[in-house]
Amino acid sequence: MTMHTPHSRLTVTNVVCWSAALLLVMLAALSAQSDGFDDETAALTYHKVSGDRLDTQTVASRSQAALRATSFDRPDVVAAEQRRLDSLLASMDVSHEFTLTIDDRIADYDHTNSQFSIELFTPGSYIPFRAFSQEYRLVFANAASARAIPMPKEQAREFDARLNSFGRQIKNEVHFKIIGKGDPTGAVSGGFVVRAEITSARALDRSGEVLFTPKVVAAGAGPKFAGFDASKTDVAGLRIGGSKKDMEATLTRLFGKVTPGHMTASAKGFAGAIEVNSLGCRSGFTNRKTRPQPGAVCVTAYYDASETIRLVRVERMFPSNFDVNVFQKALLQKYGPLSGGRGALSWGPGIPGTVFNKPDSFVDALTASVAYDEDISSIGANRLENAIASLQLLDAAWAEKVSK
Amino acid sequence: MQTFRTAVLRSILLVSAAGAACGGADKGAPGAVAAPPSRSGDIWEIQAPADRTAVPGSIVAFVNGVHVMVVDGNEIYAGMTTLATKSGADGGRTITFPSGLTADMVSSGKGAELRFSSGERVMVHERQ
Numbered sequence: 001m002t003m004h005t006p007h008s009r010l011t012v013t014n015v016v017c018w019s020a021a022l023l024l025v026m027l028a029a030l031s032a033q034s035d036g037f038d039d040e041t042a043a044l045t046y047h048k049v050s051g052d053r054l055d056t057q058t059v060a061s062r063s064q065a066a067l068r069a070t071s072f073d074r075p076d077v078v079a080a081e082q083r084r085l086d087s088l089l090a091s092m093d094v095s096h097e098f099t100l101t102i103d104d105r106i107a108d109y110d111h112t113n114s115q116f117s118i119e120l121f122t123p124g125s126y127i128p129f130r131a132f133s134q135e136y137r138l139v140f141a142n143a144a145s146a147r148a149i150p151m152p153k154e155q156a157r158e159f160d161a162r163l164n165s166f167g168r169q170i171k172n173e174v175h176f177k178i179i180g181k182g183d184p185t186g187a188v189s190g191g192f193v194v195r196a197e198i199t200s201a202r203a204l205d206r207s208g209e210v211l212f213t214p215k216v217v218a219a220g221a222g223p224k225f226a227g228f229d230a231s232k233t234d235v236a237g238l239r240i241g242g243s244k245k246d247m248e249a250t251l252t253r254l255f256g257k258v259t260p261g262h263m264t265a266s267a268k269g270f271a272g273a274i275e276v277n278s279l280g281c282r283s284g285f286t287n288r289k290t291r292p293q294p295g296a297v298c299v300t301a302y303y304d305a306s307e308t309i310r311l312v313r314v315e316r317m318f319p320s321n322f323d324v325n326v327f328q329k330a331l332l333q334k335y336g337p338l339s340g341g342r343g344a345l346s347w348g349p350g351i352p353g354t355v356f357n358k359p360d361s362f363v364d365a366l367t368a369s370v371a372y373d374e375d376i377s378s379i380g381a382n383r384l385e386n387a388i389a390s391l392q393l394l395d396a397a398w399a400e401k402v403s404k
Numbered sequence: 405m406q407t408f409r410t411a412v413l414r415s416i417l418l419v420s421a422a423g424a425a426c427g428g429a430d431k432g433a434p435g436a437v438a439a440p441p442s443r444s445g446d447i448w449e450i451q452a453p454a455d456r457t458a459v460p461g462s463i464v465a466f467v468n469g470v471h472v473m474v475v476d477g478n479e480i481y482a483g484m485t486t487l488a489t490k491s492g493a494d495g496g497r498t499i500t501f502p503s504g505l506t507a508d509m510v511s512s513g514k515g516a517e518l519r520f521s522s523g524e525r526v527m528v529h530e531r532q
Contacts, residue, residue, distance in 0.1 A: 236467065253439075321456050334503045389463070
C-alpha cells in the first residue's frame with residue numbers, strides 16, 4: 001500500500017496485518033474501538049456509510065471460491081458468496097475506528113506562517129487501498145486541522161535539525177472513522193473516494209518517540225455555512241419551491257420558448273416537466289448538422305402535482321479550456337464546504353433516491369458536474385471537446401417525504 | 405447618432421441615477437426570490453466567449469446566475485433571485501451576491517465588464 005501526495009509516494013504499513021485479523025475480531029468483541037485497518041472492512045464500511053452500491057454479485061463471481069469451483073457448482077458458490085457479502089455489508093459497524101501508521105514526511109519550515117506541515121494532510125494527498133479487485137482512495141475531511149506544526153522560528157531551528165537527522169521521515173499514526181464519499185476539497189477524484197474523519201493523530205520518530213500531537217478539529221466543526229438548505233439557494237439563479245408559472249415566466253424571459261419536458265415513468269412524485277433547449281447542449285442528442293456551441297444553455301424543471309417546482313437542472317456549454325478549478329472555487333464560494341458526501345461535488349442532505357426509482361442509492365440536494373461534448377465523431381479525433389457544466393437542485397425535504 | 409458605447413454608458417448611468425433618485429435606495433435583499441419582470445428592464449448576458457481568457461469569468465457568472473440577467477432600473481435579477489446593488493466605481497454598479505461575493509459592473513468598450521471580487525472578469529452585453 002502506498003500513500004499518494006501531490007509531490008511524492010510514501011510507503012504505508014498497516015498497524016495490524018492479516019495474521020492478526022482473527023485476534024482483532026476477538027478484541028472487537030471486548031472493545032468498542034479495535035485498532036487496525038483491514039482493506040475489506042474499510043471498503044464495506046465505506047459502502048454502508050456512503051450508500052454507494054457495492055456490486056456483490058460481481059465481487060462474488062470473482063472470489064477465490066468461485067474461481068476454484070467447477071462450472072457445475074459455480075452458480076451455487078457465487079450465490080452463497082454473494083449472500084455472505086450482503087450479510088457482512090449489512091453487519092458493518094459504521095462507528096468503527098480504524099488505525100493506520102504511515103511512513104510520512106514533514107516538509108520544510110514555512111517562514112511566512114511559522115510552521116512545519118505534515119505531507120499526508122496536504123490537499124491532494126490520499127491513501128490508496130484495494131478491496132474486491134477495485135481501488136479506493138482514502139482522504140481525511142479534517143486534514144487541515146492536523147496539517148500544521150506551528151512553532152516559533154528559534155524553536156523551529158532545533159526541531160528542523162532534529163528532522164534532518166533522520167531525513168525528515170516520520171511515522172504518522174492516524175486514528176479515523178469513515179464518514180462518507182468524496183474529497184471535500186475536490187482535489188482527489190476517482191470512483192471510490194473514501195471520506196474519513198481523523199479522531200486523533202501522532203507524529204512519531206523512527207524510535208517511536210512522539211514528535212508532535214496535532215489538535216484535531218472534527219470534520220464540519222470548523223467555520224461553515226449553517227447547514228445546507230436547498231429551499232434557500234439557487235442554481236444559476238433558478239429556484240425550487242416556486243410555482244411552475246413563475247419558472248415558466250422566468251425561463252421565457254431569459255431564454256425564449258418553454259416546452260413540456262419529458263418525464264420518465266419511473267420517477268416518483270413528479271407530475272411533469274418544462275424545459276428550454278433541453279437536448280441542445282450535447283451533440284449526441286441533436287439532429288442538427290452543426291454541433292452546439294459555447295454559450296448554449298439548457299434547462300429542465302420538474303414539478304409535482306401542485307405545480308410546485310421540485311427539481312431544476314441547468315446546463316451551459318463552455319469552450320474546451322473550461323477550468324474545473326475555477327468552477328469548483330466558485331461553487332465553494334457560493335455554497336460553502338461540500339456537505340453531500342455522496343458525490344464529488346455535492347451538497348447535502350443525502351436522501352434515498354426513491355424519487356428517481358433508485359431507493360438503494362442516495363441523491364444529494366445539489367450536485368454539480370462537468371462533462372465534455374463527445375459524440376461518435378470524437379472517437380479517435382485529436383481535439384478537445386467543449387465542456388458542459390451542469391447544476392442540479394432538488395427539493396430534498398419534499399423528496400424525503402415522497403420517499404417515505 | 406449616439407455610439408453603442410455611449411448607449412451602454414447611458415444605460416448604466418441611468419441605473420445609477422435611478423438609485424440616487426430613490427434617495428440612494430440601494431435596496432434588494434440579497435437572495436430574495438422573485439420572477440423577473442415579464443417586459444420591463446433589459447436582458448444582459450455574457451456572450452459565447454470567443455475570448456478564451458474570459459472563460460473563468462463566464463464560469464463564475466454562470467454559477468452565480470448572472471450569465472443572463474434582467475437589469476430593471478435599480479434591480480438586477482439573476483434568474484429568479486434578486487441581487488443587492490449599489491453605486492459602484494467608475495459610475496457603474498456593484499452587485500452583492502448572497503455568498504458575499506461582489507461584482508462591479510463597469511462600462512467597457514461595447515458593453516460592460518463584470519469584475520468579480522474573486523478576481524475573474526467577463527464582458528456582458530445588452531441583448532439586442
